[in-house]
Amino acid sequence: MTGTDRLFLVLSWTIGLCCVVFLMLPIVITVAASFTSSSVYTLPPPEWSLRWYQSLEQRSGLWEAVTLSLNLALVSTAISLVLGTLAAVAVTRGRFRGREAIATFTVSPLMMPGLVVGVALLQFFREIGLRDAYWSLLLGHIVITLPFVMRTLLASMSAFDFSLVDAARTLGLSYPKAILKVLVPNLAPAYLTGGLFAFLASMDNYPISIFLTDARNKTLPIKMLQYLEEQPDPSLAAMSSGLILMAVIALVVGARTVGLNRMIQG
Amino acid sequence: MRSLENIGLLALPGLTFLAVVFALPLLMLLLKSFQIDGQFSLEEYRLFFSDEYNMSVLWRTLRVAALTTLLALLIAYPTAIAMSRANGIWLSIFLVAMVLPMSVGVVVKAFAWSIIFRTRGVLNDTLMSLGLIDAPIRMLFTETALIIGAANVFLPFMVLPIYAVLRQMDSRLPEAAASLGATPVFRFFNVTLPLSLPGVVAGCAFVFSLAVSMYVIPSLIVGERQQTLSMLTARSFLFLRNEALGATISSILLIIAISVVLGSSWLANRLGARQ
Numbered sequence: 164m165t166g167t168d169r170l171f172l173v174l175s176w177t178i179g180l181c182c183v184v185f186l187m188l189p190i191v192i193t194v195a196a197s198f199t200s201s202s203v204y205t206l207p208p209p210e211w212s213l214r215w216y217q218s219l220e221q222r223s224g225l226w227e228a229v230t231l232s233l234n235l236a237l238v239s240t241a242i243s244l245v246l247g248t249l250a251a252v253a254v255t256r257g258r259f260r261g262r263e264a265i266a267t268f269t270v271s272p273l274m275m276p277g278l279v280v281g282v283a284l285l286q287f288f289r290e291i292g293l294r295d296a297y298w299s300l301l302l303g304h305i306v307i308t309l310p311f312v313m314r315t316l317l318a319s320m321s322a323f324d325f326s327l328v329d330a331a332r333t334l335g336l337s338y339p340k341a342i343l344k345v346l347v348p349n350l351a352p353a354y355l356t357g358g359l360f361a362f363l364a365s366m367d368n369y370p371i372s373i374f375l376t377d378a379r380n381k382t383l384p385i386k387m388l389q390y391l392e393e394q395p396d397p398s399l400a401a402m403s404s405g406l407i408l409m410a411v412i413a414l415v416v417g418a419r420t421v422g423l424n425r426m427i428q429g
Numbered sequence: 430m431r432s433l434e435n436i437g438l439l440a441l442p443g444l445t446f447l448a449v450v451f452a453l454p455l456l457m458l459l460l461k462s463f464q465i466d467g468q469f470s471l472e473e474y475r476l477f478f479s480d481e482y483n484m485s486v487l488w489r490t491l492r493v494a495a496l497t498t499l500l501a502l503l504i505a506y507p508t509a510i511a512m513s514r515a516n517g518i519w520l521s522i523f524l525v526a527m528v529l530p531m532s533v534g535v536v537v538k539a540f541a542w543s544i545i546f547r548t549r550g551v552l553n554d555t556l557m558s559l560g561l562i563d564a565p566i567r568m569l570f571t572e573t574a575l576i577i578g579a580a581n582v583f584l585p586f587m588v589l590p591i592y593a594v595l596r597q598m599d600s601r602l603p604e605a606a607a608s609l610g611a612t613p614v615f616r617f618f619n620v621t622l623p624l625s626l627p628g629v630v631a632g633c634a635f636v637f638s639l640a641v642s643m644y645v646i647p648s649l650i651v652g653e654r655q656q657t658l659s660m661l662t663a664r665s666f667l668f669l670r671n672e673a674l675g676a677t678i679s680s681i682l683l684i685i686a687i688s689v690v691l692g693s694s695w696l697a698n699r700l701g702a703r704q
Contacts, residue, residue, distance in 0.1 A: 167613040172514075179511030182504050183526040186584060189541030190533055192551055196544055204544045204551070246443035253440035265440055272451055274635075274690050276642030278659045279458070279679045280451070282666060286461070286676070287454035306451050309443065360532075367534030370644045370659070374666065384536045384645075391540065391649070400544070403537040410532035414525070423524040427589055 190407055197400035204397060215401040222398065228386035235382065236365035239304035240358055247312035247357070252342065255320040269313040272306050277370035280306060285374040296380040303371045308361035315357030319350050352421035359413050366406070455683065462680035473677040490658040493575060494640035500580040501636050502629065505587035512588070513595035527585040535582055539649040542578035543569060546650065575650045582646060583639050587632040594628030626700050634693030638686050658682055
């Protein structure tokens with residue numbers, strides 16, 4: 164190894180480790196700031212305290228926003244998993260033309276600006292007379308979650324040995340049963356990672372939801388930005404830390420069951 | 430046995446859903462922006478592009494997106510190289526540093542950056558206690574703060590595609606070049622870099638399209654004073670009630686996004702064909 168080689172390596176490792184610190188910085192700062200006793204953001208906090216976590220009880224509308232967001236994320240992810248499984252089986256197993264195009268189309272919402280999708284949905288729902296905020300949000304959130312599910316399912320189904328499904332059918336299972344009992348358990352890792360990222364994307368979405376809410380149906384990100392304008396105290400850091408905890412749990416579950424390396428492939 | 434043609438029908442529910450609730454609304458939005466009272470017209474676009482303020486917003490949006498992409502690439506490339514050579518615990522550290530921030534939402538991260546950049550915030554306090562500055566400097570509401578925050582949020586989307594390509598690359602190729610006497614610099618520019626370009630193109634396209642249309646990050650870091658196209662869109666819908674303007678800007682954002690997708694896949698194909 165020559166001197167220049169070593170220099171290249173040292174340089175890329177230095178930048179790489181700085182990058183790790185840089186990426187973790189906002190998360191660490193938020194968690195640290197949430198345990199302050201002061202009512203402004205100073206780090207390190209003058210004293211550690213749980214007062215901002217206790218203050219969350221008094222935030223009006225917070226609980227409703229949390230349940231609405233969880234509801235939307237769970238229901239839209241579940242629907243996407245069903246629609247996604249059917250579409251992915253069709254694309255990987257079918258022998259018709261345009262399968263590539265279908266695969267690209269189902270993943271394409273990921274590449275479209277969220278805000279534009281939100282505006283388009285707002286005008287579209289108004290046009291067809293859909294006024295209910297919950298249903299508008301749910302339809303919008305399926306558009307958010309479906310591409311995440313499709314991306315992982317398409318990748319892992321193309322590597323799946325479908326003769327297993329055929330074998331199950333020879334043994335007397337119907338096609339839907341064979342899919343449910345053979346394919347789904349075998350692709351559990353893909354369902355887990357696709358489902359997790361879809362769930363988190365739905366929980367976090369702001370740009371689509373903002374156009375579809377009404378005064379009574381506000382998702383958590385919308386409520387958080389509203390609090391930030393009205394009363395930006397460290398209780399927001401406490402709420403954020405709650406969301407960070409959720410992400411950490413998702414990560415631990417994912418890493419334990421499918422491995423970190425597979426999680427990034429989706 | 431059910432014929433394999435019929436299996437294609439399984440795609441129908443999902444496809445119908447996306448066609449009706451995703452493609453159709455976007456198409457209607459796009460068509461509507463070229464119409465006034467049912468007639469084809471470019472009047473809305475002429476109005477938009479003749480307004481100096483709008484042009485400054487468009488220019489700022491593109492500039493911020495380009496600089497964010499550049500900053501992310503400069504950090505991501507060396508990181509992806511280090512990551513592709515890492516093993517064991519180091520690889521796990523890198524992977525956690527990518528996946529955890531991706532799982533934590535944009536709202537949380539943008540909020541964190543607004544605490545960091547505040548005048549009496551974390552960064553100013555640290556710099557002052559280190560004696561590097563005497564008085565707090567204004568960081569929040571600046572374009573630099575926005576670019577740093579945005580690059581931070583989108584960084585994993587740049588690192589991971591480059592890492593994926595580098596990891597797949599046959600590590601014997603640079604070694605072979607070395608044994609033939611190629612210098613490290615020559616090897617980097619003639620072997621590693623060209624082979625990793627598909628990852629770079631994918632990462633840049635993704636980060637650029639995310640950065641052009643970002644909304645939460647600029648509204649928390651720079652606020653209303655420096656508008657971007659998406660903030661202008663949201664404002665014209667939610668506050669100004671000027672839906673024609675909002676629809677026009679959305680269509681411009683949509684056209685930018687579609688051109689980035691088409692341009693990058695064309696570039697990726699060309700790069701693939703050359704190898």
